[in-house]
Amino acid sequence: MAEQGVAQVWRRIRAMYRIEGNKCETCGTHFFPPRPVCPECRRKGKLENYTFKGLGSIYTFSIVRQAPDDFKRQMPYVVAQVELDEGTRLTTQIVNVDPEDVEIGMRVRACFRKIKEFGHSGIIVYGYKFEPVMKVTGHKQ
Amino acid sequence: MSNRVAIAGVGMSKFGELWDKNLRDITLEAGMYTIFDAGVPGSDIDGMVIGNMSAGRFTGQEHLGAQAVDLSGLGDIPAYSVEAACASGGAAVRHAYMSIKSGEHDVMLVLGSEKMSDVNQTEAMNTISVASDWEWEGMFGATFPALYAFMARRHMMEYGTTEEHLALPTVKNHANAAHNEFAQFQRAVPIEVVMRSGMLADPLRVLHSAPITDGAAGLVMCREDLVKKYTDTPIFIESSAQRTDTLALHDRKSITTFNSVVSSTKSALQEASLELKDIDVLELHDSFSIGEIMLTEDVGIAKKGEGCKALEEGITEIGGKFPVNPSGGLKARGHPIGATGVAQIVELVLQLRGDADKRQVDGAEKGLAVNIGGTGATSIVHIVGR
Amino acid sequence: MVGIVGYGVYVPRYRIKTTDIAEVWGDTSGRIGKGLGVFEKSVPGPDEDVATISVEAARNAIKRSQIDPKDIGALYVGSESHPYAVKPTGTIVAEAIGCTHDMTCADFEFACKAGTAAMQVTMGLVLSKMIKIGLAIGSDTAQGRPGDALEYSAAAGGAAFLIGMKNPLATIEETVSFTTDTPDFWRREGEDFPSHGARFTGEPAYFRHVGEGAKSLFKKTKTTVDDYDYFIFHMPNGKFPIAMGKQLGVPAEKLEDSLVVRQIGNTYSGSAMIGLARILDIAKPGSKIFMVAYGSGAGSDAFSITVEDAIEERRGQVPTVDDYIERKTYVDYATYAKFRRKIKALG
Ligand SMILES: [Zn+2]
Numbered sequence: 001m002a003e004q005g006v007a008q009v010w011r012r013i014r015a016m017y018r019i020e021g022n023k024c025e026t027c028g029t030h031f032f033p034p035r036p037v038c039p040e041c042r043r044k045g046k047l048e049n050y051t052f053k054g055l056g057s058i059y060t061f062s063i064v065r066q067a068p069d070d071f072k073r074q075m076p077y078v079v080a081q082v083e084l085d086e087g088t089r090l091t092t093q094i095v096n097v098d099p100e101d102v103e104i105g106m107r108v109r110a111c112f113r114k115i116k117e118f119g120h121s122g123i124i125v126y127g128y129k130f131e132p133v134m135k136v137t138g139h140k141q
Numbered sequence: 142m143s144n145r146v147a148i149a150g151v152g153m154s155k156f157g158e159l160w161d162k163n164l165r166d167i168t169l170e171a172g173m174y175t176i177f178d179a180g181v182p183g184s185d186i187d188g189m190v191i192g193n194m195s196a197g198r199f200t201g202q203e204h205l206g207a208q209a210v211d212l213s214g215l216g217d218i219p220a221y222s223v224e225a226a227c228a229s230g231g232a233a234v235r236h237a238y239m240s241i242k243s244g245e246h247d248v249m250l251v252l253g254s255e256k257m258s259d260v261n262q263t264e265a266m267n268t269i270s271v272a273s274d275w276e277w278e279g280m281f282g283a284t285f286p287a288l289y290a291f292m293a294r295r296h297m298m299e300y301g302t303t304e305e306h307l308a309l310p311t312v313k314n315h316a317n318a319a320h321n322e323f324a325q326f327q328r329a330v331p332i333e334v335v336m337r338s339g340m341l342a343d344p345l346r347v348l349h350s351a352p353i354t355d356g357a358a359g360l361v362m363c364r365e366d367l368v369k370k371y372t373d374t375p376i377f378i379e380s381s382a383q384r385t386d387t388l389a390l391h392d393r394k395s396i397t398t399f400n401s402v403v404s405s406t407k408s409a410l411q412e413a414s415l416e417l418k419d420i421d422v423l424e425l426h427d428s429f430s431i432g433e434i435m436l437t438e439d440v441g442i443a444k445k446g447e448g449c450k451a452l453e454e455g456i457t458e459i460g461g462k463f464p465v466n467p468s469g470g471l472k473a474r475g476h477p478i479g480a481t482g483v484a485q486i487v488e489l490v491l492q493l494r495g496d497a498d499k500r501q502v503d504g505a506e507k508g509l510a511v512n513i514g515g516t517g518a519t520s521i522v523h524i525v526g527r
Numbered sequence: 528m529v530g531i532v533g534y535g536v537y538v539p540r541y542r543i544k545t546t547d548i549a550e551v552w553g554d555t556s557g558r559i560g561k562g563l564g565v566f567e568k569s570v571p572g573p574d575e576d577v578a579t580i581s582v583e584a585a586r587n588a589i590k591r592s593q594i595d596p597k598d599i600g601a602l603y604v605g606s607e608s609h610p611y612a613v614k615p616t617g618t619i620v621a622e623a624i625g626c627t628h629d630m631t632c633a634d635f636e637f638a639c640k641a642g643t644a645a646m647q648v649t650m651g652l653v654l655s656k657m658i659k660i661g662l663a664i665g666s667d668t669a670q671g672r673p674g675d676a677l678e679y680s681a682a683a684g685g686a687a688f689l690i691g692m693k694n695p696l697a698t699i700e701e702t703v704s705f706t707t708d709t710p711d712f713w714r715r716e717g718e719d720f721p722s723h724g725a726r727f728t729g730e731p732a733y734f735r736h737v738g739e740g741a742k743s744l745f746k747k748t749k750t751t752v753d754d755y756d757y758f759i760f761h762m763p764n765g766k767f768p769i770a771m772g773k774q775l776g777v778p779a780e781k782l783e784d785s786l787v788v789r790q791i792g793n794t795y796s797g798s799a800m801i802g803l804a805r806i807l808d809i810a811k812p813g814s815k816i817f818m819v820a821y822g823s824g825a826g827s828d829a830f831s832i833t834v835e836d837a838i839e840e841r842r843g844q845v846p847t848v849d850d851y852i853e854r855k856t857y858v859d860y861a862t863y864a865k866f867r868r869k870i871k872a873l874g
Contacts, residue, residue, distance in 0.1 A: 012276070017623040033277055051625070060298075060396065062290030063343040064282065068263040071282050073573040073865060073873055079283045079342075081291055081391045089391040091278045095572060096540045098856070099343075104298055112582040112623055114574040115281060124610055126578060126619060127281075137808075137850050138843030 005118045009125050016127030019110055021088070023050040030086040054110030054128070056084040063099045070116045078102050082130050096131035107133050146241045147368035148376045148525065149248075149361040150179025151487040156356035156475035157325040164200045164256035167357040169212045171480075172252055175359030176213070180371045181248060183215055186361070188246040190221040192233030192253040193479035198268045200256050209252055219246075226272035227428060229253065230358070230482025231383075231512030231521030237362045238381045238523075247364050253483030254357035265353055269478070272515040274389035286350055287342040288390050288516050289429040294344060296397045296431060300446030304344055308335035309452040310433040311348050311472055317459060318469025320499035325354050325475030349430040354475030358484035376490045379507070379524040380412035390516045397446075401520035402439040402511055409509070409522040417441045420524070421505035422492045423463060424485035426513045427470040436511055437465065459502055467492060467500045482512035486523060493527045529653050530695025530835065531688050532660065533592020536804045537583035538684040538791055538851035541570040543863045545679045551860045552674050563679055564765015568792025570858060571668045571683035573866045576610045580797075581666040582623045584687035587845040588662070589624060592689050592696075596625045599689070600658025601649055602632045605641025605665045605796045606685075607714070607721075609634055620664065631658075638712060639761055640822030641665060642686065642796040647702055647828060649690040660691040667795035672720035673869055680764050682792030684851075686800035696838040697807060697816070701748050701831045705739040712823035723823075732825050733763065737771050740819045740827030748831050752776050755831075756814040759802040761821035762788035771819075784809065790852050803832075805848040812836040 002008075012033075014020040021032030025046040029038065032052060038045030061080035064071070071077065078094040080102070094102055095113060108130040115125040152174025154167040162170075168191070176183065189210050197203045206220030225232040230253030240246040257265060270279035273288055283291075296302045312332050318324035330348065338348035361371070368375040384405040387393055393400070410416060417440065425440065427433035437448035442456065442463045451457055457465035468474045468488035471481055489508030491497045507526045513519060544567045545560030560566055571580070581604050589596055604616045617632040635641040635648075642665015649661025666685025671677030690699075711732035714721035724732070737760055745751060752758075758777045760768035765788050772782045785802035787794075794801055799820035806816055816832040846854075864870055 013622055017619075018625060059391075060291040060294045062283075062287040062294065062345070063340075064284055064287050065340045065342065066262075066266075066286070067282065067284055068266045070263075073868075074282075077282060079281070079287050081396075091274075091281055091283045091389070091391050093282050093574075095574065096854075104294070112579050112586070113572075114576060114579060124576075124578075125280075126582075126623070129281075129574070134846050134854065135850050136843060136845060137847045140843060 003122070005123055005125065009123060019052040019054055019128055021050055021052060022047045030088045032084065032088050032090050052084050052086055056082045056108060058094070058102065058104055058106045058108060059083040059089055060104060061094065061102050080130070082108055093129040094131065095129045109133050144242065145365040146238050146378045147363055147365045148378065148486070148490055149181055149363050149368050149371040150175055151360050151490045152178050153323045153358040153484060153487055154356050156323055156354050156477060158258045159355040160258070162355065164196060164202060164254065165208065165212055167256060167355055168209055168252060168254040171254065171357035171359040172209065172213045172250060175250065175361055179361035181361050185248045186215055186218060186250050188219050188240060188249040189215060190223060190233045190236045190249060190251055192223055192229035192482060193255060194224055194226055194229045194272070195268050195478070196256070198264065199260055205254070213250070215250070225519045225521070226514035227426070227478050228482055228512045228514030228519040228521050229479040230484065231523065232482065234360065234483060234486055234523060235381045235383060235521055238378055241362060241364055247367060249362050251360040251362055251483060252357060253480035255477035255479040256355045257353045257477060258355050277389055284342060286345050286429065289431055290342040290345045291390060292396050292435065293431040296435065297344065299397055302434065302449055304336060305332070306434065306449035306452070307344065307349055307430050308332050309449065310427055310430040311335045313452065313458055314427060314466050314470040314472045317467050317500055318473030321469050321474060324469045324473055325352060326469070326473045345429060345431070351428045351471040351476035354477040356475055356477035356480045358480045358487050360483060360486055374494045376493050376525050376527050379415065379526045380409045381523050382409035382412060383519065383521045384408070386518050388515065388518045397435065399435060399439050399513065399517035399520060401517050402436060402513060405520040405522040406440045406511065409524050413524045415507060415524065420463065420507050420509045422467060422489060422502045422508045423465045424468060424470070424488050424508070424510040425465050426511050427466060427472050428476060430472070433465065433470065440509070440511060459500060464502045467497065467502055482521060485510040485512055486525065489525050493525060528695065528698045529650050529690065529692055530698035532691040532693065532695050533588040533594060533689035534687065534804050534807060535584045535587025535591055535845055536684065536686045536801050536848050536851060537580050537587065539569050539571040539575050539580070540854055540856055541572060541858050541866065542567045542855045543570050543858055543860065547860055548679055559679055564769070564789060565680045565792050566789055568680060568682040569684055569794065570863050570866055575683065576668055577604070577606045577608050577666045577685070578610050578616045578619045580668065580683065580685040581616060581620045581664045581687065584666065584685045585620055585624050585662060585664060588687040588689050591841050591844045594660060594689060597627045598660045599626050599662050600630050601652050601661040602626065602630065603635050603645035603648060603663055605635035605637065605645045606667050607636055607638055607641065607795055608668045608670065637826060638823035639763070639795045639798055640820040640826060640828050642800050643820035643828040646688055646690060647704070650699060650702065653690055653692060660689055663688045663690060665796035665800040667797055669793060669795045670720050677721065677723065680793040682794050684791055684794035684797040684801055686797050686804050688800065694837050695835055696841055697832050697834045699830055699832050701744060702828060703740065703743045703747055704826055704828045705736050705743060706826035707736070709825035711825055728823070732823060733767055733821055734771060734774065736825050736827040737761065737819045737821050738774060740829040741775055744817070744829035744831060750831070754815060755817040756781065757784060757806045757810060757816045758782045759785040759799055759806060759816065759818040761799045761819065762786065762802060763793050765789050787848060787852065801848055807834065807838065808842070808847040808849065810834045812838060
């Protein structure tokens, strides 16, 4: 037995902190979260760990205005499916943006945020959220 | 001996916020109505199956199969509990269908039940969320309405669906439920009210969403050759089909179509040797109005992207070519999760028997129900006929 | 020579104007903010804390340095607002930035100078060749009791400095510290907000320790004010560092560029380090920097730093301090109270 959430979160830390998924070397498909089997190649598939670059664009989104207690402090907040540049999608919050400025196709990058807390005395879960790409002074393309 | 599976009788509890009743009460109520309607002696029932999504979280009680058999006084017959999120009811029907077809059971009581109103909003939302991919969607703040909002947003972008369109299923289904004495909301709502209702997850509003409901529904299903003993108006299950898609919505190539619905509908029609044009009445899973719009397309009533047009043209109203959700659907009849799939069949049986009163689809002979689980990871389709 | 091989900062997006805070407590004159020299302060989002701020700053530092995070042998996070009372912030940061598991890590606390203490420790480890690269982070989401003077300045932000020997962007010639037991500011275990000695935080605390640290560094390096192009003093508000500069005879223009406190408030463990980062963002190679960080309780860490040529090619990789300062969205006091858990009903 473990305290609520502890082991459940701990075993996913690499995926949640760094967007570590995997890639099927046979067909070249990237997976996030990591898959135990390539659904296309199945036994012919060869899965290797892959850390995503954390860049992508918004595929679809919503602004959540009724949420469970864990999220009340953040309401209204934006959730989206982000299509990563490697070609797979994930579900995530979009932060550092005004909800009315979000649109399909918007470029975003991964950032590091608190995902949830197991109450006042429980563990804190960290992981990826996404934000609009930021201005970098002096950056040359 | 014919191989068909018959429905001898149907029953339901009232759907709604049933403050004075617990899970046992509503399950028993639906069970008793069903058995009376079927005219089946309890001793003839040799198996029971109950569809339920999450009684453990909603009420603290699991092992519902044994509980239901115990309450109904059905002796020591085998009892099964099945779960497929919002498709748990459909899964129970299919479980009984397969059990009877295989010859393992002859007469079965099928129940679907959910008591949802005993928990607070957070617990209700989180419990519903586990129908999607909890670890990779729900935990990241994507509430269940938000996932359907994802679909709606894409549907709007890809096909020009408008906020007005999103209100149409609600308006139609509420009008239908006004004539359903078991429905949670027996009243029409004007489109302006729908469009003014509070935002849940943009662009989806409160009145685009099925409510939190307590309720149970039941069927007695049996071998075709036995059904004449019990009723003069048997209804038959022409086919049953089920398909699966990815658990997480983000893993699908397109989120404006439910592949599982397209293929399970096709398979069900094929197995029944029918075409969509032969279907007279449908119950489609409208947990959110965008769901009904997409299902209208996915079962083939409208082309992809034209589900709203079908609604606008009244094709899916009672009296239209393909009446959808004469019961009021999940939106207005209510959506006690595990009961919904069974309640859909109950409605089709009433329609086919001609017992649907003011919401009767004239001369309905074949009905089709689509019950989906999660955001479409499970789709269960049943076609019934008389 | 040991030096800074990479650095990065992070400042949350939200700001509240000090005049908006003053109004809530009945002051409409704008006198308080002006008196403190703090016009607005950064506010962390509801999902930001020292761990998230540290990770963002560390990722920027690594990207700028182009080092392999697996070469980091020690990681220390200095803060007085670690999310856990017991359980390190550093392990979260290490895992998030892709460090090896074969490293050492700890959290530091010394009020506002825990981050510079971490710099000193990593310098020692690098110089003794125990590690190749060390990561020193100063980061805080500072709390001020509603209505207290601290509320006008307590802000959020962080800076991460990679300390190593190879290709430094700036070398650290010398560091000294001055330490006494002076209780000018504290927070007892289990308390939500810190307490302070009011005017006692000035002369016997900040000015004595920063002043002694500075004098000690001048003496040890045999330098004077004239030998330096830029000065950075810990910024509890906009007033103290300027007064300190005057006492030490520092021309205002040599201090001006480090005064981030005016726009983002006091980021505590991040304060002097963000000031240093802002200088590194703009200083020409060969520039000499004099920094004194201060931590209540009390102590100061002083550093003498020279900017190297390598810095120029590392610019434009990650957001500058000004990029973060300019990226801002104002919130009102109600939103600030919601984000900062001052609304008790929300837990
Ligand atoms: Zn493959």
